[in-house]
Amino acid sequence: MERMLSLIAGMSILLMGLVLFNIRRAHIRVEYSVSWLGAAIVLLLLSQWEWGLMSFAQLIGLNDPPVVLLLIIGAVFLMVFFRFSVVISDLKDANIALTQKVAVLEYQLNCLHEKPQATDHER
Amino acid sequence: MIQPRGDNSLMILIPAFNEEGAVGSVIQETRSYHPGLPILVVDDCSADGTRSIAQRAGADVLSVPYHLGLGGCVQAGYRLAYDLGFEYVIRLDGDGQHDPRYITLLLDTLKSSGAQMVIGSRYLDGTGEHTSRARGIGILFFRWFLGLILAKKVHDPTSGYVGVNRQALEVFARSFPLEYPEIEALVVLKRLLFRFEEVPVKMRPRMAGKSTITAMRSFYYVAHVLLGVLVNILKYQGGRKT
Numbered sequence A: 001m002e003r004m005l006s007l008i009a010g011m012s013i014l015l016m017g018l019v020l021f022n023i024r025r026a027h028i029r030v031e032y033s034v035s036w037l038g039a040a041i042v043l044l045l046l047s048q049w050e051w052g053l054m055s056f057a058q059l060i061g062l063n064d065p066p067v068v069l070l071l072i073i074g075a076v077f078l079m080v081f082f083r084f085s086v087v088i089s090d091l092k093d094a095n096i097a098l099t100q101k102v103a104v105l106e107y108q109l110n111c112l113h114e115k116p117q118a119t120d121h122e123r
Numbered sequence B: 001m002i003q004p005r006g007d008n009s010l011m012i013l014i015p016a017f018n019e020e021g022a023v024g025s026v027i028q029e030t031r032s033y034h035p036g037l038p039i040l041v042v043d044d045c046s047a048d049g050t051r052s053i054a055q056r057a058g059a060d061v062l063s064v065p066y067h068l069g070l071g072g073c074v075q076a077g078y079r080l081a082y083d084l085g086f087e088y089v090i091r092l093d094g095d096g097q098h099d100p101r102y103i104t105l106l107l108d109t110l111k112s113s114g115a116q117m118v119i120g121s122r123y124l125d126g127t128g129e130h131t132s133r134a135r136g137i138g139i140l141f142f143r144w145f146l147g148l149i150l151a152k153k154v155h156d157p158t159s160g161y162v163g164v165n166r167q168a169l170e171v172f173a174r175s176f177p178l179e180y181p182e183i184e185a186l187v188v189l190k191r192l193l194f195r196f197e198e199v200p201v202k203m204r205p206r207m208a209g210k211s212t213i214t215a216m217r218s219f220y221y222v223a224h225v226l227l228g229v230l231v232n233i234l235k236y237q238g239g240r241k242t
Helices: A002-024 A030-048 A050-059 A065-122 B023-033 B050-056 B070-084 B100-113 B133-150 B166-174 B181-191 B215-234
Strands: B010-016 B039-043 B060-063 B088-091 B117-121 B162-165 B196-200
Touching (some): A002 A030, A002 A065, A030 A065, A065 B070, B010 B023, B010 B050, B010 B070, B023 B050, B023 B100, B050 B060, B070 B088, B070 B181, B088 B100, B100 B162, B100 B196, B133 B215, B166 B181, B181 B215
Parallel strands (some): B010 B039, B010 B088, B039 B060, B117 B196
Antiparallel strands (some): B088 B162, B117 B162
């Protein structure tokens, strides 16, 4: 149990470091790093708060706190993934709307360019 | 630039993706029946000569910068038609399956019935012989399924040969299903208390290329459409949007 909690604490710190490093390198935007940082902090706190973990295990009727911790890790990451699914869907909708707008504008611009040329030919 | 002419302006919309083998003939055939009719080809970022062939055949071409899929591509055409002020839009597929002879029938039905959408159905008088077995089974299933939801029999729910009036155009310009849009579009209409009619058409084998719906993808198709229909039922507003 002790070793597992230490491992999870280490992984949480590693995750935080990785996220912060990527924010600094501008590979991940701050608003999308919040979910990962939040998840890492929750895991770090749980791994250091054995009494809370035991109490929660008893509350949901499980005798094995590591299993509870794994369940919580799963739940936290599911929430993060779900949030990113929403973000990706929004981005896809925005991309499609922008693409259609660009296509329509390009079409109108081409038509405007063609008009003066046609007028020049007529002269 | 295409422009609406008169009060009952009609635009022909042809979504096309890698249809260089057929799109030119489709445009020329449409022109032969309806000279002077505005034809807009929406090129869904084709890798072949679809765009140049369509332009040479005399159509206006709206090119989307990246591949959107059928729904996104059709919606781009609907948006432009709505912005330009067209009253009616009839969609033909770029592969030559839809015979442009029936454009007049679709348009007349749109005008006379007051329905917001008219579907060219291969199962009313036609035999539907140019349909794969997998698609035929899918059509039977969705015919039954949509009958329950729409409270109206729809013979050819997957037909892309459709005409819409300006009311439906406004709705679809704003929001249109992205993948496999035909069935979901019917549910969208129902949600808004709009009406649709079917008219008999005969469909032909595609002139070139092959269908994107393979046997494997047909399972995804069914799951995707069912989910889309369910989502649209959940969005039911109980009245027509104005």
